[in-house]
Amino acid sequence: MSDNIKVTIDNITVEVPNGTTILEAARMVGGDVAPITMCYYSKLKGSGGKCRTCLVEVSKGSEKDPRPMPKLVASCRTGVMDGMEVKSMTSERVKDAREGVTEFLLLNHPLDCPVCDQAGECHLQDLSYEQGKQGTRTDFTRRTFAPEDLGPYIQLHMNRCIMCFRCVYTAEQLTEQREHGVLDRGDHARISTCISKALEHDFIGNVIDVCPVGALTDKTFRFKNRVWFTKPVDAHRNCTNPKCCGEVRLWMRGKEVFRVTARKDEWGEVATASNGETGWICNECRFEKKDTADWIIEGPSRIQRTSVIAQGHYAGTVGTAGKSEKLIDKVIGKEPIYTLDIHKVSEVDNPNVHLSQIAGPAHSTDFKHDIKDR
Amino acid sequence: MNLTNRSVAVDRSPMTFSEKIYIPGILKGLKITLSHIFKKPATVRYPEETRPFSPVFRGLHVLNRDEEGREKCTACGLCALACPAEAITMEAAERLPGEEHLYREEKYAAKYEINMLRCIFCGNCEEACPKDAIYLSETIMPANYRRDYFVYKKEDMLITDEQVKAKRLKLQKA
Numbered sequence: 001m002s003d004n005i006k007v008t009i010d011n012i013t014v015e016v017p018n019g020t021t022i023l024e025a026a027r028m029v030g031g032d033v034a035p036i037t038m039c040y041y042s043k044l045k046g047s048g049g050k051c052r053t054c055l056v057e058v059s060k061g062s063e064k065d066p067r068p069m070p071k072l073v074a075s076c077r078t079g080v081m082d083g084m085e086v087k088s089m090t091s092e093r094v095k096d097a098r099e100g101v102t103e104f105l106l107l108n109h110p111l112d113c114p115v116c117d118q119a120g121e122c123h124l125q126d127l128s129y130e131q132g133k134q135g136t137r138t139d140f141t142r143r144t145f146a147p148e149d150l151g152p153y154i155q156l157h158m159n160r161c162i163m164c165f166r167c168v169y170t171a172e173q174l175t176e177q178r179e180h181g182v183l184d185r186g187d188h189a190r191i192s193t194c195i196s197k198a199l200e201h202d203f204i205g206n207v208i209d210v211c212p213v214g215a216l217t218d219k220t221f222r223f224k225n226r227v228w229f230t231k232p233v234d235a236h237r238n239c240t241n242p243k244c245c246g247e248v249r250l251w252m253r254g255k256e257v258f259r260v261t262a263r264k265d266e267w268g269e270v271a272t273a274s275n276g277e278t279g280w281i282c283n284e285c286r287f288e289k290k291d292t293a294d295w296i297i298e299g300p301s302r303i304q305r306t307s308v309i310a311q312g313h314y315a316g317t318v319g320t321a322g323k324s325e326k327l328i329d330k331v332i333g334k335e336p337i338y339t340l341d342i343h344k345v346s347e348v349d350n351p352n353v354h355l356s357q358i359a360g361p362a363h364s365t366d367f368k369h370d371i372k373d374r
Numbered sequence: 375m376n377l378t379n380r381s382v383a384v385d386r387s388p389m390t391f392s393e394k395i396y397i398p399g400i401l402k403g404l405k406i407t408l409s410h411i412f413k414k415p416a417t418v419r420y421p422e423e424t425r426p427f428s429p430v431f432r433g434l435h436v437l438n439r440d441e442e443g444r445e446k447c448t449a450c451g452l453c454a455l456a457c458p459a460e461a462i463t464m465e466a467a468e469r470l471p472g473e474e475h476l477y478r479e480e481k482y483a484a485k486y487e488i489n490m491l492r493c494i495f496c497g498n499c500e501e502a503c504p505k506d507a508i509y510l511s512e513t514i515m516p517a518n519y520r521r522d523y524f525v526y527k528k529e530d531m532l533i534t535d536e537q538v539k540a541k542r543l544k545l546q547k548a
Contacts, residue, residue: 114450114504115481223466223481226451311455340491340521347527348463348485361468367484 005082009033009056010090022075022086023054027267033088034267035098036127038105038212039164040076043269043278047169048076051162052101053127057094060085072097095131102132108143109213110159118214120227120308123268124162145190150180151198152359153205153219153287158190161215167191167207174280175201191215202241205286209262209270220287221259222361227251228308230258232301237285237294244282245273249301254349256356257290263301290356432495432510435488437532440478441542445532446507449483453499453508461492462499479505486528490515 004015009026010033016025024042026034035056040048048054054076058069063083072094075086088094106128113119145158163182168191171178179201180193193199199207207216230251239246251259262281265271273279289295303310343351355362392398418425438446449466467484469477476482495515499508518524 112479114448114452115479119450223449223468225466226455228455229451308455312460342489342525345522345525346463346487346489348465348487355465362465362484363467363470364473364484365470367465367467 005080007080007082007084007086009086010088016080020080022056022058022073022078022080022084023048025080026056026075026086026088030266035075035088036123036130037076037267038123038127038162039166041166041169041210041269042267044166044169044173044210047164047166049074051105051164053098053105053131055094055097055101057087057091058084059087059091098131099133102128103137105162106132106136107138108159109162110142112160116157116160116214117217117222117227118160118211121268122214123212143187148192149196149198150193151200153283154199154208155217155219155222156191157215157217158192160213161191162213163189163191164212166210166212167216170207170210171199171201171204174203174206177201179204202282202284203243203280205283206262206270206280208286209264212268218259218261218287219360220290221251224258224355224358224362225253228311229253232303232309234263234298234301235295236298237289237296239282239285241282241284243280244285245275245277245279246281246285247273247279248281248285248295250295250297252292253356255292256354257292257295258356260286260289266304427512431512432497432500434490434511434513434515435493435499435526435531436509436511437486437528438507438509439533439535439538441538442475442478443535443538444474444476444478445482446478446505447483447486448479448481448505448507449486450504452502452504456498456502457493458496458498459492459494461489461494463487463489483528486531488526488531490524490526491521 003018005018006013006015007022007025008014009022009029012029012033014025014028016028023035023037023040027042035054037048038051038053040051040054052074054074055072056075057072058078060066061069061084062081064081066083075088080086105124109124113122113125116122119125142159148156148158150156165182168178168181171180179197179199180191182189183192183194184190205218208218211217230253233250233252234247235250236247247263248260249263250257251261260281262279263271263273270279343349353366355366358366440446449464451464454460454462454464463485464483464487465485466481469480469482495510497510500510
């Protein structure tokens, strides 16, 4: 049983252990061959099979039965067979099907990326850019839900949800008592706590990391800054919670810690920590340690060059470069005179105002105070 | 090597008699000067008169409001991202209940600044804006002796309620 079997994906042959899914095999090949997943999460048991974005064409079933599978199959839920041949990005049928799936996912998804905090690291954004159609063909009003409050840490935007069930599995597998779930059916199905309740378990903050869209976002980071204007920095601390690995990614701007998330791997999933377990982090690390002094900073995170987050960040030196010697001093033999200190004029990034220390999103009241100070 | 056939070598031969007495040369020059009296002047009297702008002229930025006079900008940061000169900075805030008449979306720019000393008036911000909030007008950037004058705040760029009302009146009449 434990023998390795051979599977060919987009003309690349890999050897995988028996019982691997097509998706996992495709991820072993890596790159664009691996389908984008919206609901499947390798770190969560039972996830997958809901969104249909990972559809692939099986052009040869196996060595013993070489007939192709009649329909496209969800690669996250289909196991590989010996000698199987799979077409992922090389198949026109798959391309067409994924376009259709993307269109359905976007059917009720609001076009509020300018407002959404997930923009820039949103899997649905990636999917619609890479595999979606240009325009929309529908003009009816989108499904909307009444806003629901999930406590001081987690912001729920039910309108943006694509029903991937990842947060439900996270709550089920990381916490003792799951307090939220999917209510109602069909078009009305929604993530909710039934009667408005705050989600308060120690590890419930991880639903923010697993959410592929902006449905569950960090309330302590809400509207504070855009993802791509903050610098991702790997850091750790000795967390007292035995289940928390304490290894995180800080999203900093200057010396302020704007957001703390778990570290992500190349598939956008929570990475495996140094102790060999999945690097879930506790709520204390995520929401309450917004101070550089709380963390031991390891260095800048590796961000894919194609990501908008890498924009304006210089590889290798982000956040770690010390004070460099000013060349201009050598040339002119004296300190240059600054004719304009931008902080004396500018009201943005005021050194006396720390947006990262405000519990929730900033309001006009926070800024009124700021103007009076001047 | 000649790049064009119009280059002429400097004539260094000794002057002739007519060139030495200078009078014909001076008369020739005066003729050119006097002829300009009858020509159209090349300059315009600037504050009263302005030159016609090119239809694609890009001047000072304007932050737009919607038909109900609410600010359109949601502080999405795409203008700052698109800005090659890194002139634009902003800070966002959440709209409070009761502020719906001021801001169109639940998120808005509490602070919005353009450093006009950095700005190169390329218009990329206008192009990047998903909310049609920022426009480059046909106003020339005014000069000033102070540098801090050139950091434009949101209030300096936002079109006023009166302008919105005037535009609406104009639309109703039309």
